[in-house]
Amino acid sequence: YMRKLRKKRFDFPAIAALNGEIESFVEALPFALTRAQQEAIGEIRNDLSRGDKAARRLIVGDVGAGKTMVIFAAALTALPHKSILMAPTSILALQLFEEAQKHLGDLMRIALVTQNRKEGNPSEADFIVGTHALLYLEALPEAALVMTDEQHRFGSNQRHALEKLVSRGERRPHYLQFSATPIPRTQAMIESTMIDVTLMRGTPFKKRIETHIVGKEDFATLLHEIKATIARNEQALIVYPLVEESEEIPYQSIEEGRGFWEERFEGVYITHGKDKEKEEVLLRFREEGNILLATTVVEVGISLPRLTTIVIVGAERLGLATLHQLRGRVGRHGQQSRCYLYTHHKESARLKAFAKTTDGFEIAKLDLQFRNSGDILEGTMQSGVKFRWLDLSTDEEVIEEAKQVLQETA
Numbered sequence: 001y002m003r004k005l006r007k008k009r010f011d012f013p014a015i016a017a018l019n020g021e022i023e024s025f026v027e028a029l030p031f032a033l034t035r036a037q038q039e040a041i042g043e044i045r046n047d048l049s050r051g052d053k054a055a056r057r058l059i060v061g062d063v064g065a066g067k068t069m070v071i072f073a074a075a076l077t078a079l080p081h082k083s084i085l086m087a088p089t090s091i092l093a094l095q096l097f098e099e100a101q102k103h104l105g106d107l108m109r110i111a112l113v114t115q116n117r118k119e120g121n122p123s124e125a126d127f128i129v130g131t132h133a134l135l136y137l138e139a140l141p142e143a144a145l146v147m148t149d150e151q152h153r154f155g156s157n158q159r160h161a162l163e164k165l166v167s168r169g170e171r172r173p174h175y176l177q178f179s180a181t182p183i184p185r186t187q188a189m190i191e192s193t194m195i196d197v198t199l200m201r202g203t204p205f206k207k208r209i210e211t212h213i214v215g216k217e218d219f220a221t222l223l224h225e226i227k228a229t230i231a232r233n234e235q236a237l238i239v240y241p242l243v244e245e246s247e248e249i250p251y252q253s254i255e256e257g258r259g260f261w262e263e264r265f266e267g268v269y270i271t272h273g274k275d276k277e278k279e280e281v282l283l284r285f286r287e288e289g290n291i292l293l294a295t296t297v298v299e300v301g302i303s304l305p306r307l308t309t310i311v312i313v314g315a316e317r318l319g320l321a322t323l324h325q326l327r328g329r330v331g332r333h334g335q336q337s338r339c340y341l342y343t344h345h346k347e348s349a350r351l352k353a354f355a356k357t358t359d360g361f362e363i364a365k366l367d368l369q370f371r372n373s374g375d376i377l378e379g380t381m382q383s384g385v386k387f388r389w390l391d392l393s394t395d396e397e398v399i400e401e402a403k404q405v406l407q408e409t410a
Contacts, residue, residue, distance in 0.1 A: 001387070002406050005194040009056075012172040015144045017051035020079035025072065025107060036200040037066050041073045043198050048077050048145065048174050055174035058191070060183055061200035062360035063328025064207065067178050068096065070200070071147060072104055074176060075127045079108060081144035084128045086162055088150045090114040091279045095303060096149065097129045113137060132158055140165045146173045150180065180328075181321055182360035184368055186392045189399045193406065201361065205334040209327060211355040213315075213341045213348070222311065222340060229309040230265070230290045234335070236309040237292045239326055241317055243272045250344060251314040254293050265291055273297045296322060298329060308337040315341035316348050320367040324360055368393035 022041070026033065033041070040059055047055035061067040075083045087093040097112040097119065104110060104127065111120030113130035122128050123141050134140060135158065143166045148159055159177075166173050177195075188197045214222055226236045238261070242253040254270060261268045267290035271281040278297060285292050286304050296318070310330050315323060323341070331337030341351050350370045357363060368391075390398060 002190060002193045002402055005190070006406065006410075009194050011053045011056075013170060014051050014054040015142070015166075015168055015171045015173050016081055018048040018078045018081060018144055018174065019045075020077045022073045022076045025076055025103065029069070029103070031204065033069060034066060034202055034204050036061070036202050037070055037204075040070045040198045040200050043196075044070065044074050044176065045077050047196065048074070054172040055176065055196070057175075057196040057198060058177045058179065059198045059200065060179050060181070060188065062182050062203060063180050063325060064203045064332060065180070065200045066204045067149075067180065067200065068099055069103075071096070071149065071176075071178060072100060074145060074147060075100075075104065076107060078143075078145040078174075079126060082126055082128065082141055083145035083147065084130070084134065084140070084143045084162070084166065085147045085149060086134055086154070086158075087129070087131060087148075088154060089279065090116065090131050091282060092149065093129055093131050100127060100129060135161050135165065142166055142168065143173055145176070147176045147178065149178045180360075181325070182364045184364045184392060185361065186394075186396050186399050187364075189396070189403060193403070199361065207331050207337075207358055208334065209331050209337045209339055209358055211327065211339045211341065211358075213343060213346050213351050213355060215343060215346050222342075225338065225340075226265075226291070226309060226311075229338075230267075232308075233306065234308040235285070235290060235292065235304060235306045236311070237294065237298065237304075237307055237329060238311045239294055239296060239298065239313060241295070241314040243274065243295060249314065249317070251342075254295065258293055261291055261293060267291065268293065270294070271297065296326065298326070303332055304329060305333055307332070308335050309340075310338070311340045311342055313342045315351060316343045316345045320350065320354055320363050320370070323354055324363045327358070328360075365393050 047057055059067065059070060071085060085096065087096055093112065093114050097110065100110050108126035109124060111122045111125035111128045112118065113122055113128060113133050115133045122137060146163055146166060148154055163173060163175055188199055191197055229236050240254045240257060241249055241251050244255050245253050254272060258270060267288060269281055269285040269289045270293045271278045272295040307330050310326060312323065312326055327339045330339060343351065353366050354363065
């Protein structure tokens with residue numbers, strides 16, 4: 001299987017070898033980079049310094065691992081050439097653009113391109129941040145480095161289109177994909193036969209999140225916690241499984257629950273996947289809200305610095321990776337935070353195991369064990385591959401051995 005993957009790997013010459021200086025950026029940061037950030041930057045700079053081979057690397061970092069600084073270091077390495085970063089939502093693109101201005105504003109020219117907003121001039125900028133609106137620009141300037149953030153949110157066609165737009169004949173831009181959905185080490189080892197993989201372990205500061213499994217009988221305590229959160233000028237998020245009532249799901253929907261919260265609290269905001277004003281609502285909530293009622297639409301993206309309490313209704317219905325992404329919305333700045341898994345199945349072994357760890361890579365491993373599959377590879381490159389005799393959650397040595405054999409026979 002790994003040999004088959006390797007055959008899919010094509011190397012192209014790069015548009016340029018990139019060796020821009022990053023020391024002044026790193027020294028000016030108000031914090032020290034973590035070991036994981038430094039290692040990821042080292043691997044990327046090593047890739048980008050080659051002109052004979054365009055980089056193809058997937059950087060997987062846990063929620064809050066500090067991938068943004070790694071992205072910025074890569075953009076600086078590309079100078080004096082241009083670099084492009086494509087994000088899945090305008091809110092995420094805007095957030096990255098604002099961060100880039102803060103940390104890179106003195107070092108390079110930055111532009112933003114989303115459907116409703118343009119800042120700076122893309123043809124003059126060194127670093128262009130945008131959404132898939134980039135694909136519809138009349139002329140996208142040649143870029144020696146292309147990056148996608150939350151890459152699993154884009155179809156492979158969109159990713160290829162962006163790369164193609166800035167390719168020059170046989171020469172390709174260096175290509176980096178960033179993802180906050182951790183994958184097990186064993187899966188990373190398999191995927192690395194087709195694309196280079198960096199796993200960023202750890203976070204810049206220790207997350208202090210308590211996870212509790214709660215049910216109907218704990219609702220009074222839950223209500224008390226939410227009131228205490230608001231009294232501290234912090235925010236709460238309640239994630240519902242549905243927007244409207246359904247007979248199939250034994251939990252309230254947003255529409256059924258909203259009256260309860262709106263009668264008892266001020267500053268209640270509501271959003272979901274079908275909501276066209278979603279990004280506006282999130283921005284307004286960030287500034288002035290107390291409680292946000294939402295569906296899993298908030299799983300990826302916006303940073304809500306005051307968010308310290310999350311309640312996930314019908315938690316047993318969600319995959320562990322989604323639960324982990326949702327929990328990662330709280331305590332983004334190291335504050336003491338709480339995650340409540342509201343369920344009619346309080347004895348669920350899967351939820352109990354999830355509550356004990358906040359390490360995304362451990363959770364990815366648990367996910368494999370609880371799916372009993374050990375044989376389904378759900379990845380960015382391939383999905384639904386079944387191994388009859390291999391257990392992906394435990395057979396690291398087998399994969400390591402296969403990798404060695406593959407290298408010796410290459």
